[in-house]
Amino acid sequence: MTAAARYAGARVQRVEDARLLTGHGSFVDDVVRPGMLHAHFVRSPLARGRITGIDVSAALALDGVHAVFTAEDLNPGVREPWYSLVGPKVPDTPRPALAEGEVRFVGDPVALVVAVDRYVAEDAAALVVVDYEPLEPVVDYKTATGSEELVHAAYPGNVAGTMSGRPAEQLAEVFASAAHVVEETIHQQAYQAVPMETRGLIAEYSAHDGGMTIWASTQVPHEVRLFCSRALGLSEHRVRVIMRDTGGGFGQKALPQREDLCVMLAALKVPAAVKWIEDRQENLSSAGQGRHEHGTARLAFDADGTILAAALDHVQDAGAYPVPWPVMTAVVVGMLFPGPYRVPAATFTCTSVFSNTNGRTAYRGPWQYETLAREVLLDVAARGMGIDAVELRRRNLLRHDELPVTNPNGMPYSDISPLETFEHALEILDHESFRREQAAARAAGRYIGVGTSSYVEPTTSGRGFHGTEGATIRIEPSGVVNVYVSGGSSGNSLETTAVQLTADALGVDIGQVNTIQGDTAVTPFGGGTGGSRSGSMIAGAVAETAAGLRERLLAIAAHRLEAAVEDLELADGRAQVRGTPGAGLSLAEIADIAYFDTRKLPPGVPPGLEASGRYQAQSPTIWANATHVCTCEVDVVTGAVTILRYIVSEDCGPMINPNVVEGQIAGGTVQGIGGALLENSVYDEDGNPITSTFVDYLLPTSTEVPVIEYGHVETPGPGPGGYKGVGEGGAIGAPPAVVNAVADALAPFGVTITRLPMTPASIVALLQEAEANQGVRV
Amino acid sequence: MADVDVRMTVNGVARRSTVPPRLTLADHLRSTCGLTGTHLGCEHGACGACTILVDGDAVRACLMFAVQADDTEITTIEGIADRDGRLSVVQEAFREHHGLQCGFCTPGFVVSVTAFLRDNPDPSDQEIREALSGNLCRCTGYQGIFAAVRAAADALRATDADAGAAARDGSHP
Known part of the structure; x- marks a missing residue:
């Protein structure tokens, strides 16, 4: 029996907002502990250099300084600093606590000062004298494989790792005989x-009982606990x-980094x-x-514009200290390159290359380069073939009724609606009328363009660390409800989500439900925020846990009311005999029996109203898809881009x-x-x-x-409620939609855009280049 | 340098402290006064998360020293709602229109918008965008914030109109 949804699907106000709007949130810097000390890092001013000496004496002599730690103080305390998502068995890249022997990027942490306040800690950091022997840095990952200088001596050619699909020669014949082949190298x-x-x-260690308490700014509290436990050799439950x-x-x-590790280690050595x-x-x-990555992308088409094959040679910048193992995340770029299209054959290579720069970390749709490369290339192909880019996609996008289908790199798509979502987005735009408007604008000397971008996205991994999620629900003696889940909310509204789902599952008013999250001593273990998993997994955990509680509520009420369980329903905070108004018990009355009047419990029903359950994801992944449509105007004199309309049609179930x-x-x-x-991080x-x-x-x-317009297409995914992930998609779809809109606006000039970001200067340069090459007057 | 005595009224409460000259006003409010709603997102005056009212003007608390705020009247995010916790019109509009997600930038937005709508009660959409341009948000894409500010402006004008009509009727607003 499922509860009637009252809150799922509704624009419910968030339970987080009252505290956040009034300045009463509790962010990590708001937490104060007795005698608390403050840490500040001494960081490398060089991209690469050998540390020849560190003198901390002046820093230590400063009033208020408690300690200055260097690698020799902290690094020997590191035991097993591996990440749960990756496991201990992969050849993970190096990640020392403090820099040891050599610094490998500007900002590499070299020493850690602990002092009475932040001001003193920064003063002291300036007094730490580090002698360096400069070494030639490997700044540009694109030339790093040919460099004689090595970021990490153990990695020849600065290659962290490569993964690939089938041998490219197997596709050579398809590309050689195709009516159209398009190839571009696209840089992000x-x-x-x-x-x-x-x-x-904040890390606080109690030497007397071996307990460590950490207040963290994190997406995944349970990973911080596991990581700390393994890295420092503390028992997980301490x-x-x-x-x-x-x-x-x-x-x-999503993952603790080197600085976090340093602070955990330092906490063992200071008394507060x-x-x-x-x-x-x-x-x-x-x-x-x-x-930071580039790739050479190729697509082969037959004479009608049907895709025959897709190939991508992708190289990404791993920086000096990537988090986590970059090789594992890069391969997804290759596997997803065929995207939501009918592609009979494909292959890829994905290579991660070190450089003496900021390490690569997970960022919202870490594999999104596949969408950028494919969608930009499809528009280039359409212009080359003289087909409207929309028409080219219509011929190739998967339809819902073709599913399930496995892409040529082995990704098993199901429960998506690429063509339907695409058409929905174009309908919102009114594509035909935009083309008329564009023609009129061009005649008037204005350059407007439209770009689309479609993708299919894996959400809600069903494997390993992410594969399960737990919930505990307590109906308290007064009949109100507390729901405990791991949490890790970082703006993604997990408290409201848990409360909405629990209220529905138990048939109670949302005001009767509170949620407790983000404390590993209290909540069930969980995978936190990452991989667009929280909606579906919390729904599963709540459903699994509430089901048992519902049975108990109904059994207690049926016994008390001398009614059959089948004749009862849970709604409006009551167990009610169907069709007999007034015959029922409130949750408070049932809770009173369960806790204080247990002789009235039916035989076999335990006292109390508390349950824990754990949900196992029902598929290896839940697929979601979307189409982004952007229109823009480009000022061909200044290079300024103004976005006119922005539409996202998404199928997140x-x-x-x-x-x-x-x-x-x-x-x-x-x-x-x-x-x-x-945005551009420049060295x-x-x-x-x-x-x-x-x-x-x-x-x-x-x-x-721009003002963003939304379209929703709804194909339920596997799992309770049919919910899919939606946290990352926007960041995946947007870049190519904007690139394609700008390129379409500039189509009369024969401009091809293969480099991001599209700054005014870069657009002006492209136009000048086009003018020089083709004699087109801007 | 020797510590300096400062007096200021913060959210209606007179406060007297002795502070180091280099202590920023933001750190003073957060650490000395225990008002942690004023957030530090950049500490160089670019993100607007630490926006507070000093003698009614919206300013960045990270760019002032506490000693510069001697003898001023300060309102922080904690002073925007009623003492009984009832949200202001601006705060209510942010809640209603999903104008916040992680909530870290939110205090700065609420304070900036409160000052803006006081000074410009009938803004155009473009004026709203300009007014918000000194506050950075990384979660919402500003969509809910635009809607919230528009709704708050409309609600505040409606309230003023009611109050004006009531005053003309001779009744209490």
Whole structure:
């Protein structure tokens, strides 16, 4: 028996908002512990160099300084610092606590100062004298494989690893005999998660009982606990991780990084809690970059524009210290390159290359390059074949009724609607009328364009660390409900989600449900925020747990009312005899029996109203898909791009809360727009980061973002409620939609865009190049 | 340098402290006053998360020293709602229109918008966008924030109109 949904699907107000709107959230920097000390890192000013000496005496002599740690103090304490998602058996890349012997990027942590306050810690850090012998850095990953200099001596050619599909020769004949072949090398710049709250944690060790308590800014409290336990050799149950509000993560806070490890190690050596709060410059230069990659992408078509084969040779920048193992995440780029299209044959290579720069970290749709490369290339192909890019996609997109289908690289798609979602987005746009408007605009000397981007996205992994999720539900003696899940909410509304689903599952008013998340001492184990998993997995965990409680509620009520269980329903906070108003018991009355009047319990029903359950994902992945449509105007004199309309049609299955779904889509989309037009993590030729403030690293602001229009196509996925993941998609779909819109606007000039970001200067340069090459007057 | 005595009124409460000259106003509010709703997102005046009202003006608390705020009246995010916890019109509109996700930038937005709508009660959409351009949000894509500010402006004008009509009727607003 399923509960009637009252809240799932509704635009329910968030339970998080009252505290966050009034300044009463609890972010990690808001937490104060008795006698708490403050940490600050001494970081490398060189991209690469040998550490020849560290003198901490002046720093230690400063009033208020408790300790200055270097690698020889902290690194020997590291036991098994592997990540649960990756496991201990892969050949993971190096990740020392503090830099040992050699520094490998500007910002590499060399020493850790612990002092009475942040001001003193920073003063002391300036007094730590580190002698370096500069070494020639490997700044550009694109030339790193040919460099004689090595970022890590154990990796010849600076290659962290390569994975590939079938041998490319097997596709040679298809490409050789195809009516049309298109090939481009497409470059994406480094850009980053940039959560508004930087990273940070407090670690407090109790030497008397061996317990470690950590307050963290994290997406995954249980991974912080497991990581700390393994890395420091503490028992898992002696480590407690607490988080309430995390100010954005987008992948960057999914795994503990080197600084987190250092603070955990330092906590063992000082007599009070240690707080480390990253500053923005550190965040932009040391917390990890994403997206820095390029690839040579090829598509073969028959004379009608039907895709015959797809191939991608992809290379990504791993930086100096990638988190996690970059080879594992890169392969997804290759496997998904065929996307939501009918592609009979495909192959790929994916190579991760070290450089002396900020390490690669997970960032919202870490594999999104596949969508960028494919969708940009499809538009290039359409222009080359003289077919409208929309028409080319119509001929090749998978229809819902063709599924399930396995893509040529082995990805088993199901429960998606690529063509239907694409058509829905174009309908919202009114594509035909846009083309008329464009023709009129061009005649008037204005350049407007439309671009689309379609993708299929794996969400809600059913494997390993992410494969299960637990919930505990307690109906308390007064009849109100507490639901406990692991949490890791970092803006993605997991509290509201858990409360909505639990209220529905138990048939109670939403005001009767509270949720407790983000404390590993209290909640069931869980996989946290990552891989667009939370909606579906929390739904599963709540459903699994509530089912048993419902049975008990109904059994107790049936016994008391002398009615048959089948004649009862749970609704409006009561167990009610169907069709007999007034004959029923409230949850409070049932709870009173269960806790205080247990003689009235039916035989075999235990006292209390508490249950725990664990949900196992019902498929290896839940597929979601979407189409983004962007229209823009390009000023061909200044190179400025103005986005006119932005449409996202997404099939994320039924929505638990449309506000939350649309908020995730909008947030991801604007990050993708930032990547297409603004954001760029730049190094100079010596490996110095030159975009480490918000004056240089340009986030989208309110003045440049479009109004986003939403379309929803609904194909239920496997699992309770049919919910799919929706957290990452916006950031995947947006960059190529914007690139294609700009390229379409500039089609009269014969411009091909293969480099991001599309700054005004880069657009002007492309136009000048086109003018020089083709004599086209701008 | 010797510590300095400062007096300020914070959210209606008189506070007297002795602070180091280099202590920022943001750190003073967070650490000395225990008002942790003022958030630090960049510490160089770019993100707007630490926006507070100093003598009614929206300013960035990370760019002022506590000693510069001597003898001022300060309102932080904790002073925007009623003492009984009832949200202001601006806060209510943010909740209603999903104008926040992680909530870290939110105090700065709420304070900025509160000052903006006080000074410009009938803004155009473009004026709203300009007014928000000094506050960065990484979660919402600004969509819910635009809707919230528009709704708050409309609600505040309706309230003022009611109050004006009531005053003309001679009844209490």
